Amino acid sequence: MLNKFNKKGGIGDIFAWVVATIVIAGLLFFFLVSSSILAKNKKILPADIDLNIGDGSSTLEVKNFLSYTITNNKDRQKIENILEEKNV
Amino acid sequence: MGIIDMKKNSLNKKGKLLSIWWFMIWAIVGGGIVGLAAIFYGNPCDIRAVEANLLIDKISDCVSYGGRINENLISFESSNSFDLSNCYINFLNEEEEFFYKISFYKLDNLEQVVFQKSGGNLNLESFCEVRENLGAVPLCVEKKFYSLDKKNNQYIIKILVSIKKIEQNVK
Numbered sequence: 001m002l003n004k005f006n007k008k009g010g011i012g013d014i015f016a017w018v019v020a021t022i023v024i025a026g027l028l029f030f031f032l033v034s035s036s037i038l039a040k041n042k043k044i045l046p047a048d049i050d051l052n053i054g055d056g057s058s059t060l061e062v063k064n065f066l067s068y069t070i071t072n073n074k075d076r077q078k079i080e081n082i083l084e085e086k087n088v
Numbered sequence: 089m090g091i092i093d094m095k096k097n098s099l100n101k102k103g104k105l106l107s108i109w110w111f112m113i114w115a116i117v118g119g120g121i122v123g124l125a126a127i128f129y130g131n132p133c134d135i136r137a138v139e140a141n142l143l144i145d146k147i148s149d150c151v152s153y154g155g156r157i158n159e160n161l162i163s164f165e166s167s168n169s170f171d172l173s174n175c176y177i178n179f180l181n182e183e184e185e186f187f188y189k190i191s192f193y194k195l196d197n198l199e200q201v202v203f204q205k206s207g208g209n210l211n212l213e214s215f216c217e218v219r220e221n222l223g224a225v226p227l228c229v230e231k232k233f234y235s236l237d238k239k240n241n242q243y244i245i246k247i248l249v250s251i252k253k254i255e256q257n258v259k
Contacts (some may be wrong), residue, residue, distance in 0.1 A: 020113070021109065021112055021116070024117065025116055028117070028119075028120035028123075031120060032120065032123050032124060032127065035124045035127050036127045038128065039127055039128045039131035039259075040259060042128075042131055042132070042133045043133065043135075043137065044133055044134070044135045044137070045137050045138070046137060059145045059148060059149065060144075060148055060231055060232075063148060063233050063234070064234045065155075066154055066155030067234050067235050068234075070156070071236065071242070075242065079234045079242070082232075082244060083233070083244070
């Protein structure tokens with residue numbers, strides 16, 4: 001019996017290939033689904049870009065700094081607290 | 089037929105069977121890679137946050153320069169005195185896609201708006217009140233900074249920008 005199977009190239013071999021194909025197809029399906037989820041949430045944020053291009057905060061920080069300098073840092077702490085708060 | 093020929097035949101038979109499976113595996117893997125790339129790069133990338141920050145940058149440069157409010161452009165008596173085109177900013181034919189609001193508050197009284205100017209598509213402002221991420225809705229960015237007028241009166245300037253551009257950035 002064993003000899004017969006071995007001679008035919010092995011039913012076990014075919015079974016292994018079928019399983020391997022299903023596993024690979026399943027994995028690829030999983031990758032396709034996850035890539036579509038990732039693709040939908042694709043974003044470029046200011047922090048992702050070098051040299052502060054598109055990051056308004058750096059320009060505004062310079063403006064704050066210049067105003068603080070003109071007033072000799074008067075009320076600086078108070079203003080910084082206001083700027084950090086979410087709502088004015 | 090010798091022993092070597094028999095072995096060759098058996099190998100060939102097995103080889104044919106395996107080549108079909110190999111072909112299938114490679115086809116699945118290749119198709120999968122192409123599919124992954126197509127899906128990932130086929131979807132638009134949301135760059136509205138960068139765009140909004142750039143617009144805030146430009147507006148802030150216009151209303152305040154060197155730590156002081158640009159009083160050549162802004163008169164607190166009338167909001168009509170100010171227009172974004174004076175800052176060399178225009179939305180060309182995409183006015184419907186943008187909204188901006190500039191508000192000046194005195195440091196002594198942060199409740200009261202001293203000067204306010206808004207423009208673009210005014211309907212977009214309502215989306216900024218909803219802070220939750222609802223998916224394909226206009227994106228809002230708000231920034232604040234501190235500035236002075238000629239008499240050294242202190243102001244907090246708030247700039248709110250909303251960008252629609254849903255078709256180009258969100259699927």
